[in-house]
Amino acid sequence: MLTNARSDRVKAVRALSRRSVRSRTGEFLAEGPQAVREAVAFRPDLVRDVYVTADAQARHALIVEAARAADLWVHEVSPEVLAAMCDTESPQGIAAVCRMLDVPLEQVLSDLPRDALVCVLTNVRDPGNAGTVIRGADAAGADAVIVSDASVDVYNSKVVRSTVGSLWHLPLSVGSTVPAILDALRVRGVRLLAADGAGTTLLHDADLTGAHAWVMGNEAWGLPQQVRDACDDVVRVPIHGHAESLNLAMAATICLYASAEARRTGR
Amino acid sequence: MLTNARSDRVKAVRALSRRSVRSRTGEFLAEGPQAVREAVAFRPDLVRDVYVTADAQARHALIVEAARAADLWVHEVSPEVLAAMCDTESPQGIAAVCRMLDVPLEQVLSDLPRDALVCVLTNVRDPGNAGTVIRGADAAGADAVIVSDASVDVYNSKVVRSTVGSLWHLPLSVGSTVPAILDALRVRGVRLLAADGAGTTLLHDADLTGAHAWVMGNEAWGLPQQVRDACDDVVRVPIHGHAESLNLAMAATICLYASAEARRTGR
Numbered sequence: 238m239l240t241n242a243r244s245d246r247v248k249a250v251r252a253l254s255r256r257s258v259r260s261r262t263g264e265f266l267a268e269g270p271q272a273v274r275e276a277v278a279f280r281p282d283l284v285r286d287v288y289v290t291a292d293a294q295a296r297h298a299l300i301v302e303a304a305r306a307a308d309l310w311v312h313e314v315s316p317e318v319l320a321a322m323c324d325t326e327s328p329q330g331i332a333a334v335c336r337m338l339d340v341p342l343e344q345v346l347s348d349l350p351r352d353a354l355v356c357v358l359t360n361v362r363d364p365g366n367a368g369t370v371i372r373g374a375d376a377a378g379a380d381a382v383i384v385s386d387a388s389v390d391v392y393n394s395k396v397v398r399s400t401v402g403s404l405w406h407l408p409l410s411v412g413s414t415v416p417a418i419l420d421a422l423r424v425r426g427v428r429l430l431a432a433d434g435a436g437t438t439l440l441h442d443a444d445l446t447g448a449h450a451w452v453m454g455n456e457a458w459g460l461p462q463q464v465r466d467a468c469d470d471v472v473r474v475p476i477h478g479h480a481e482s483l484n485l486a487m488a489a490t491i492c493l494y495a496s497a498e499a500r501r502t503g504r
Numbered sequence: 505m506l507t508n509a510r511s512d513r514v515k516a517v518r519a520l521s522r523r524s525v526r527s528r529t530g531e532f533l534a535e536g537p538q539a540v541r542e543a544v545a546f547r548p549d550l551v552r553d554v555y556v557t558a559d560a561q562a563r564h565a566l567i568v569e570a571a572r573a574a575d576l577w578v579h580e581v582s583p584e585v586l587a588a589m590c591d592t593e594s595p596q597g598i599a600a601v602c603r604m605l606d607v608p609l610e611q612v613l614s615d616l617p618r619d620a621l622v623c624v625l626t627n628v629r630d631p632g633n634a635g636t637v638i639r640g641a642d643a644a645g646a647d648a649v650i651v652s653d654a655s656v657d658v659y660n661s662k663v664v665r666s667t668v669g670s671l672w673h674l675p676l677s678v679g680s681t682v683p684a685i686l687d688a689l690r691v692r693g694v695r696l697l698a699a700d701g702a703g704t705t706l707l708h709d710a711d712l713t714g715a716h717a718w719v720m721g722n723e724a725w726g727l728p729q730q731v732r733d734a735c736d737d738v739v740r741v742p743i744h745g746h747a748e749s750l751n752l753a754m755a756a757t758i759c760l761y762a763s764a765e766a767r768r769t770g771r
Binding site for chain 1 (some may be wrong): 639645675743761764768
């Protein structure tokens with residue numbers, strides 16, 4: 238059992254809370270049972286080490302069994318060691334060092350089905366919003382999530398936590414510029430729908446058939462004019478009451494679910 | 505100009521961050537330009553005092569003008585005084601002491617239109633979730649929001665902030681028990697739809713015509729069996745990918761928007 242919270246190993250795990258260290262090592266920390274369970278279930282090939290306290294080992298026996306069955310390293314640690322490793326205040330006794338899972342933009346695109354549903358996040362800065370949109374994209378059955386270069390790091394612990402495991406569920410690409418993403422999608426025949434409160438097309442009038450991508454902007458200032466102009470349509474979610482707007486995660490989820498419903502009904 | 509951050513007036517405003525003080529005085533603090541603007545625009549009768557820094561007075565001139573036009577007290581304060589009054593780290597120079605705006609359950613119900621859309625929050629504990637659902641209910645054109653007794657206080661600064669002004673936009677009732685709320689709605693002929701991941705009816709199959717209420721449960725454990733049993737139907741948002749669930753605010757917003765769409769199309 239690892240009990241020395243000041244050991245080099247613990248410090249190395251803790252250092253993954255810094256983006257520069259994550260970039261250098263290509264690793265990040267998944268904190269809490271939901272994230273670890275989904276990482277082990279969906280991408281065991283990318284899990285390097287699982288750290289678990291004695292208590293959590295009993296509480297989350299299925300996760301630990303699945304990790305051992307996948308031949309992963311499971312290390313028992315003291316609660317102090319786990320706390321020292323994690324960014325989260327209550328990591329619930331379990332965390333895993335994982336290799337990054339994003340793939341190049343071209344690979345995401347070449348694997349898309351014909352009626353692809355894609356979610357593009359541009360300049361999204363809030364970790365909770367980014368993670369919640371990834372979760373919503375997963376729930377709506379999106380085929381890929383693409384996060385532009387000027388956005389929050391998806392391996393930030395708050396983003397990982399907000400995805401509640403969805404980070405491991407669908408193809409993800411990060412780091413390309415917005416023009417590169419839009420061009421690549423267009424070349425593949427994926428229609429580009431900008432989601433923006435300034436849109437002239439109401440969601441229920443938008444054409445959601447065939448392959449399309451929802452392009453979401455920054456939580457405060459939306460999408461710049463040149464991005465809206467580069468899209469095939471600019472769509473807004475109708476506001477029925479007196480609310481000024483919806484937040485990014487809500488708007489994105491409503492748009493993605495409208496696409497899911499269009500897929501289901503074939504309309 | 506108020507400059508003494510340790511004055512009794514400042515302390516009295518600051519004390520509104522405590523629920524017990526809010527209950528005793530019937531007042532709460534709206535922090536930031538969005539909340540103050542909507543309070544002044546929609547319910548000036550409930551605004552007691554507006555506090556604004558010199559900087560914010562220039563930046564948010566329209567809000568200050570509207571407050572003066574409504575014969576409200578506008579007090580210039582130093583940035584230190586405003587910071588001492590507020591719970592928020594960056595209140596952006598403006599805040600207002602407001603009277604509580606909830607009304608008795610019976611009043612909310614007697615004012616409902618025939619095809620009412622109602623949102624009921626039961627045992628919701630997270631302030632951000634509660635506020636975001638109120639904002640979503642407003643955007644979807646809901647006619648009322650009812651928050652049960654065992655839920656977070658809607659006058660908590662984090663709830664107020666997350667509503668982004670929607671708190672002042674639609675009738676709100678708080679403090680009744682869940683059985684009392686459900687009984688009162690049923691007597692009024694409002695159909696009760698429990699939103700729950702354990703529901704057997706998929707959202708797109710649910711009957712969303714006529715007056716109905718969405719009953720939302722706690723963010724972690726959902727709705728207890730007896731509440732689900734007390735509803736006319738238990739509805740779940742379909743999960744198309746591998747996500748385990750949607751968070752409360754997302755699920756609520758999708759359900760409320762499905763109702764808004766049913767209203768629009770008459771289906």
